[in-house]
Amino acid sequence: DAGVIQSPRHEVTEMGQEVTLRCKPISGHNSLFWYRQTMMRGLELLIYFNNNVPIDDSGMPEDRFSAKMPNASFSTLKIQPSEPRDSAVYFCASSPRTSAFDTQYFGPGTRLTVL
């Protein structure tokens, strides 16, 4: 299996621009997570989908952030407009089931720099 695929791997943009991060989960996994990692705050859960439905978006920092999962094999995280404080590494992870004990498989991350 190819694992979780994220694109782009690196994104540099200017403040105010729209940024779209993409994720392809592992085939057959029905849970998908978006995380953000910074030195100061560590790894933070932004949103969790189960069977393509957003279950918990309490970690989404503000209305500038939105996430979609139109089908089982694709998800996007959009920031509009972007700000320098959004600079971080964004990870997507997927998991095979909804059991609380299932592990998560992380993608390689997208390093976002907002100038």
Next chain:
Amino acid sequence: SQKIEQNSEALNIQEGKTATLTCNYTNYSPAYLQWYRQDPGRGPVFLLLIRENEKEKRKERLKVTFDTTLKQSLFHITASQPADSATYLCALDPTKGGYQKVTFGTGTKLQVIP
């Protein structure tokens, strides 16, 4: 407030020794705790999960303990190797028995010196 604490300072140990990393938490009653490894430029990789009714879990050179009274988990790597150098994250479920929402610690960087 809820908090997960891992030693933010890097841990340097000599090859062949046992590395011990600590994860402390407050104001949680997790059903389980997980340990992940993260290499630079990569996403975390799952290592071990220990449930609240388990005291100890082993996998090859790895051992995890879970003390729900002390609210602490210890992660041991025996016979450490330079290839074990990485950042290690602990994660636990803040919703006890709920879905897979986990909260991560900030991680401890381990450096194994040849």
